[in-house]
Amino acid sequence: MSVINDVLLAVCDLVKQQTTFPVYIGALPPDESITLAISSGGADSTFLTKGMAYSLDVVLNGKSANQKKISDALNDIHQFLTQSKTYPITEDFQITDIQTDSTPNYIGREENSKILYGSGLLIKFFYFKKQQ
Numbered sequence: 001m002s003v004i005n006d007v008l009l010a011v012c013d014l015v016k017q018q019t020t021f022p023v024y025i026g027a028l029p030p031d032e033s034i035t036l037a038i039s040s041g042g043a044d045s046t047f048l049t050k051g052m053a054y055s056l057d058v059v060l061n062g063k064s065a066n067q068k069k070i071s072d073a074l075n076d077i078h079q080f081l082t083q084s085k086t087y088p089i090t091e092d093f094q095i096t097d098i099q100t101d102s103t104p105n106y107i108g109r110e111e112n113s114k115i116l117y118g119s120g121l122l123i124k125f126f127y128f129k130k131q132q
Helices: 003-016 067-083
Strands: 023-025 033-046 053-066 095-110 116-125
Touching: 003 023, 003 033, 003 053, 003 067, 003 095, 003 116, 033 067, 033 116, 053 067, 053 095, 067 095, 067 116
Parallel strands: 023 033
Antiparallel strands: 033 053, 053 116, 095 116
16 A cells, blocks of 8 residues: 555544544545545655655545534544644654644535534655665
8 A cells, every 4th residue: 555545544543543433534424424535745855865754635524413523523533633742653654743724614514414524634744765
């Protein structure tokens, strides 16, 4: 799997630890769930070793019949992720920081009365050059 997808999955695992909602990869969540999806990103710096400092913009969205429940869940996830002092590290990457890019906010109500909330995260990590 690619390093970028591995970073997204690592953050997904952190999110799963903070909520009782099912968590999926994708932009639009199914009913009563939360999703994460990459919206953009790129290298901030490339070093002589060809390792990189990288930033990844990710959307964190949720859908529920209960507006307070989904709003609280997303806000709790943002608080946990942005206030953590330790993040995943592997031989391929090290997450160094996660910031709230866009606070969880109401997007709308669907025809089935489910309420959609959306937010944004900025994930900063080092992308290590594999030894050859």
